[in-house]
Amino acid sequence: MDELNSLIAGFGVALSPFNLMLMLVGVVLGILIGVLPGLGGANGIAILLPLTFSMPPTSAIIMLSCIYWGALFGGAITSILFNIPGEPWSVATTFDGYPLAQRGEAGKALTAAFTSSFVGAFVATLVLTFLSPIVAGFALRFGPPEFFAVCLLTFCAFVGMSRDPPFKTIAAMMLGFGLAAVGQDPVSGTLRMTYGQVELLKGFDFLIAVIGLFGISEIIQTLEEGLSFRGANAKIRFKTVIDTWRELPRYWLTSLRSSAVGCFMGIVPGGATPASFMAYGVAQRMSKQPNDFGSSQRPQVEGVVAPETAAHAAGTSALLPMLTLGVPGSPTAAVLLGGLLIWGLQPGPMLFTEQKDFVWGLIASIYLGNIVGFIVVLAFVPYFAAILRIPFSIIAPVILAICAVGAFTVHTSIFDIYMMLIFGIIGYVFKKLDYPLAPLVLAIVLGDRTEESFRQAMLSSGGEVSVFFSNGLVGTLTGLALALFFWPFISRLMSRLKSSG
Amino acid sequence: MTPESQDKTVASNRSLEIITAAILFTLGLVMIVDSRRVGMAWADDGPQSGYFPFYVGLILCTACVINLVAALRDKAASEQAFLTHSQFKMVMALLVPTTVFVIIIKWTGIYLASILLISWFMRRLGGFSYLKTLVVSLGVSLSLFVMFEIWFKVPLPKGPIEAALGFV
Numbered sequence: 001m002d003e004l005n006s007l008i009a010g011f012g013v014a015l016s017p018f019n020l021m022l023m024l025v026g027v028v029l030g031i032l033i034g035v036l037p038g039l040g041g042a043n044g045i046a047i048l049l050p051l052t053f054s055m056p057p058t059s060a061i062i063m064l065s066c067i068y069w070g071a072l073f074g075g076a077i078t079s080i081l082f083n084i085p086g087e088p089w090s091v092a093t094t095f096d097g098y099p100l101a102q103r104g105e106a107g108k109a110l111t112a113a114f115t116s117s118f119v120g121a122f123v124a125t126l127v128l129t130f131l132s133p134i135v136a137g138f139a140l141r142f143g144p145p146e147f148f149a150v151c152l153l154t155f156c157a158f159v160g161m162s163r164d165p166p167f168k169t170i171a172a173m174m175l176g177f178g179l180a181a182v183g184q185d186p187v188s189g190t191l192r193m194t195y196g197q198v199e200l201l202k203g204f205d206f207l208i209a210v211i212g213l214f215g216i217s218e219i220i221q222t223l224e225e226g227l228s229f230r231g232a233n234a235k236i237r238f239k240t241v242i243d244t245w246r247e248l249p250r251y252w253l254t255s256l257r258s259s260a261v262g263c264f265m266g267i268v269p270g271g272a273t274p275a276s277f278m279a280y281g282v283a284q285r286m287s288k289q290p291n292d293f294g295s296s297q298r299p300q301v302e303g304v305v306a307p308e309t310a311a312h313a314a315g316t317s318a319l320l321p322m323l324t325l326g327v328p329g330s331p332t333a334a335v336l337l338g339g340l341l342i343w344g345l346q347p348g349p350m351l352f353t354e355q356k357d358f359v360w361g362l363i364a365s366i367y368l369g370n371i372v373g374f375i376v377v378l379a380f381v382p383y384f385a386a387i388l389r390i391p392f393s394i395i396a397p398v399i400l401a402i403c404a405v406g407a408f409t410v411h412t413s414i415f416d417i418y419m420m421l422i423f424g425i426i427g428y429v430f431k432k433l434d435y436p437l438a439p440l441v442l443a444i445v446l447g448d449r450t451e452e453s454f455r456q457a458m459l460s461s462g463g464e465v466s467v468f469f470s471n472g473l474v475g476t477l478t479g480l481a482l483a484l485f486f487w488p489f490i491s492r493l494m495s496r497l498k499s500s501g
Numbered sequence: 502m503t504p505e506s507q508d509k510t511v512a513s514n515r516s517l518e519i520i521t522a523a524i525l526f527t528l529g530l531v532m533i534v535d536s537r538r539v540g541m542a543w544a545d546d547g548p549q550s551g552y553f554p555f556y557v558g559l560i561l562c563t564a565c566v567i568n569l570v571a572a573l574r575d576k577a578a579s580e581q582a583f584l585t586h587s588q589f590k591m592v593m594a595l596l597v598p599t600t601v602f603v604i605i606i607k608w609t610g611i612y613l614a615s616i617l618l619i620s621w622f623m624r625r626l627g628g629f630s631y632l633k634t635l636v637v638s639l640g641v642s643l644s645l646f647v648m649f650e651i652w653f654k655v656p657l658p659k660g661p662i663e664a665a666l667g668f669v
Contacts, residue, residue: 051653167567171525174561178532181554185539190550193535216599223595224588393627394619398641400599401615404606405645409655414607421603425596432583433518451553459547 003130010360013058014368022063023365027373030070035078035384037392038219038399041071041315042331042441046207047215047406049339057343058361064339065319065362066369068332069121072272072315073377074384076113076308081106081385089272089311092280095294096303103299107240112301113308114377115248116255120309121370123259124266124316129363132352136324138473139349144456145467149477150327151450152468153484157268158439160484163277165434172430173439179204180447187455199415206444207338208407208416209423210331213437215403216424219396221431236381244301251305254283258306262313266329267321272314273438279310316366323359324349327446331438334445510582511589518572526565532558594626610660612642 013019033044045064052060075090080097093113100109142150159169182193183203194200248255258279265275283306284293292298318329319336326347328334340347351359377384407420427437461467469475536551536558543549572578584592602618609617619638623629629637649655650668659668 050655054653165568165571167564167571171522171561171564171568174557174564175525175528177557178528178554178561181532181557185550188546188550190539192539192550192554193531195535220592220595224584224592391627393622393629394637396595397615397619397622400602401611401618401641401645404603404615405611405649405657408606408611408657409649412656414658417603417606421599429517429521433514433521435521454553455548463543463548 003133006133006356006360007129007364009356010362010364011368013357013361014062014364019059019062019361019365020368022059023066023369023372024376026063026066027070027073027369027376030067030072031074031077031373031377031384032070032387033067034071034074035387036395036399037084037222038215038396038403040214040218041068042335043211043213043215043403043406044071045332045335045339046210046410047402049207049335049342050406050409052339053342057340057345058358060339060343061336061358061362062365062369064336065365066373068315068336069366069369069373070377071332072121072312073114073117073373075311076117077110077377077381077384078388080109080113080304082388084388089276089315090307091273092276092307093304093311095280095307096299096301099294099296099299100301100304102296107236108244108301109304110236110381111241111244111378112248112304114374115245116258116305116309117312118370118374119255120259120262120312121316121366123256124263124313125363125366125370127263127317128320128366132320132324132359132363135320136349136352139325141473142325142349144453144460145470145474146477147325148450148453148457149468149474149481150321150325151446151453153268153477153481154321154327154329154442154446155439156481156485158436158442160487161265161268161274162436162439163274164436166488168433168435169439172435172437173443176440176443177447177450179209180444181451186448186452202411204419204444205410205416206441207335207410208419209444210335210441211403211407212420212423213427213430213441214331215399215406216421217427217431219399220424220428223392223396236378241378247301248305251302254286254302254306255309257282257286258309259313262310263317265310266314266317268329272311272318272330275314276307276311279306282306319362319366322347323351323362326449328442331441334442337445508585508587510584511586512583513579514581514583515572515575515578517583518575518578519569522565522569522572526562526569529558529561529565532561598622606658608660610663611658612646613660613662615642615645 029048030041030044033039033041045067048064048067052064072089075085076093076097078084079090079093080101083094083098085091085094097109097113100106155173158173159166162169180203182200183191184201185192191201261279261282262272262275265278266272280303283302284290287293287300287302289298289300293300293303315330315332318333320329322328322333322337326337328337337347345351345355345358403420404417407416408414410416430437430440457467468478532554536555539551540549541551541555598618598621602614606614616638619641620634623634623637645657649657
């Protein structure tokens, strides 16, 4: 029970008054970010990251990860009350959440959403607590071929798990790798694709890309849709909470299934968004009244429970590969990884032996942060919902200005603000044409390290691709990656064979 | 005017698909060309700098060709609007001032530029009174200033006004 001892030590770290205060600040900021259009977990954290440069790393990660939990909670508020998913992973929550709110059951839907978010996060944190030391132990034996295989698995999972067209996923990903390759070659230092431009020497920073792709593009999209925010009443009465809690245990099986889906998708890394859809689909298929799901007459509380549990579980478990392997499972985890590097920590298995306080302080803070978030969000929903009543003509320019500030502070470079705007336009077009943004971001983050491990592996094998099947571990990883990659093509072929009889 | 004639399509989904695929294809070509320049073969110390980007570029180009063919074959997408006229106007109403904002930061600093951006939006799109506009835009810029320059000591771009007030 080594983990339990470490965890208790971690609670000792997380429970200092300063860290508790940061937790509260992080959760409140996170919920705000989750509610506001244009600010989400990934770009919100990217913007606030420079403010943490001078903090101790453990306190910094506690605050930033609490922003993430807050954002996960916040996304549900706008989905249920306004039918506007504040975050992509809460799209599935709108299907039943909004009809429930329209029938005057907003309190019930919100309580169900927050409670299941909490449950999902709790299960995922348990998984994180007990599984990550094991994975880290495994990862200590990783050489370049294994590391490349993990990266390959990450990217193939996007092709296999994503709901977007596979070749668009591949194109977005390759664009990311290309952008990552601009500047100095990580192995030999040769300049690539700079074409004599001084600004390109240091390459593209993914934090800038995140701020543009997720922030600016969302503002453009929101304005284009000409949204007038008209929402249901947000008040939650204490009696409603108790009544809903009495009803929720009925859905224990859905919760459990959705948590499992979420944890799997978070680790693999499919991410929170596909996890929420998948859990919704599974819950619908398993239900006795599948036709009532998403209907305006009889919307199902279960339809809120399933996606919220899965999204929160996936969001939390996405930290597992980030901490143990240094390979983030979602854009937000990638931004946290960027933070780790800036604070001078090397993510990966050594973190578990060399930075025990940091790792276990973080894990303990996830337990605490979710409890804090749960209480805050339940108690103050009406105030957070009121934010969307601020006219968009104020919110939009303020968020644009904040994004510009965030982009500038990453490297104190004005050129980065121009790049942010360009990434914003790219993100807007990509979103409308179903090019996924997450693989693009992760490719920019992991590009150099993927390339480095690939080249080192090739070097050690003398150019033989068979090195990626040379032992059981790397062979399994590569095989799994290839299976995931070809999955959309195989399933399409199978359905075509079936229909042709 | 009927609603339909009011909301003419500016660009169809299909044409945007084609443009995007073409641009990405060009970027793929750029990668391939540059990889050939820095060398994409094997040297004494292993694969050269262009080895990895070359294949990335190649895969990107292939994926774009497939996406392009899919877009050309998709007849339905040619009728779907990427942007209608009224949407286009809204998007431009946002993009034009934002671009101006980003460009002038170099000279005005970020605080004055933010005041101008917020004022523009509030007056033109929101129709707020001068007083409200002034209070909000000044308030936001001042809080940014206090938070970044004073609390966290993270310097942001400043212009002549800040210089005149003694902040460098």
